[in-house]
Amino acid sequence: MISVILVNPKYSGNVGSIARVMMNFDFEDLRIVGNRNIINDEAYMMAVHAKEILDNAKFYESFDDAIKDLDFVIATSGARGGDRNLKRVPITPKELADKILEIKGNIGIVFGREDDGLRNEEIDKCDLLVSIPTSEKYPIMNLSHAVAVILYEIYTKKVENRFLDIKMREASKEDKELLIKKFNEFIDKNEKIPEHKKELCKIIFKRLVNRAFISGKEAWTLMSAFK
Numbered sequence: 001m002i003s004v005i006l007v008n009p010k011y012s013g014n015v016g017s018i019a020r021v022m023m024n025f026d027f028e029d030l031r032i033v034g035n036r037n038i039i040n041d042e043a044y045m046m047a048v049h050a051k052e053i054l055d056n057a058k059f060y061e062s063f064d065d066a067i068k069d070l071d072f073v074i075a076t077s078g079a080r081g082g083d084r085n086l087k088r089v090p091i092t093p094k095e096l097a098d099k100i101l102e103i104k105g106n107i108g109i110v111f112g113r114e115d116d117g118l119r120n121e122e123i124d125k126c127d128l129l130v131s132i133p134t135s136e137k138y139p140i141m142n143l144s145h146a147v148a149v150i151l152y153e154i155y156t157k158k159v160e161n162r163f164l165d166i167k168m169r170e171a172s173k174e175d176k177e178l179l180i181k182k183f184n185e186f187i188d189k190n191e192k193i194p195e196h197k198k199e200l201c202k203i204i205f206k207r208l209v210n211r212a213f214i215s216g217k218e219a220w221t222l223m224s225a226f227k
């Protein structure tokens with residue numbers, strides 16, 4: 001499970017928006033270091049249909065309490081190098097998404113305070129630091145926007161993996177050759193097509209088949225049409 005941890009959020013609207021993006025991208029576990037009062041009418045208004053994420057949010061008195069049962073903790077920051085003495089080199093959300101699904105155990109992604117972010121001693125307690133590439137002119141994002149970008153990258157990776165799992169077998173060289181042969185025979189039999197056009201059709205079809213990543217099933221379905 002991947003938990004979203006907010007450290008002392010100040011604005012209820014941000015917490016509600018975060019609940020909403022969590023539901024958009026299939027995340028459930030919201031942990032908040034701070035006071036329960038942060039979840040008020042404004043938070044529910046911004047959460048819209050993600051009220052259950054707010055209802056089930058867990059509260060902690062300290063950063064250490066919020067992460068103590070987690071196996072892998074990821075810090076986030078928009079402050080890179082220069083303006084704060086970060087000891088770790090950050091990775092991008094895309095690089096995180098490539099790694100995170102292979103990590104075993106419970107994972108937490110920690111987001112900092114709206115005013116002063118995560119403290120260096122908190123970042124030091126984490127295993128990894130992620131920073132969203134942003135303009136040097138204004139690198140710091142709104143808290144809920146930063147959460148959205150990171151969860152989006154992880155969700156996209158999950159969806160990609162699911163798609164790869166169910167992806168059909170690609171047509172073999174033999175499947176493609178047979179499909180092209182069937183098409184050519186079909187064209188040859190058709191008396192309405194002038195001879196010079198037949199050759200052109202065959203060349204174009206062959207190029208199309210070789211360029212397209214068709215599946216074995218698609219190849220065989222098409223063959224049945226060229227009888």
Ligand SMILES: C[S@@+](CC[C@H](N)C(=O)[O-])C[C@H]1O[C@@H](n2cnc3c(N)ncnc32)[C@H](O)[C@@H]1O
Pocket residue numbers: 076077078079110111112113114115116117118130131132133134139140141142143146147
């Ligand atoms: C408004 S920012 C905090 C700004 C604070 N002045 C600082 O320097 O960290 C609130 C939180 O949003 C997240 N955040 C904002 N911009 C980010 C970025 N470019 N990359 C990763 N996280 C970011 C971080 O979790 C940050 O602690």
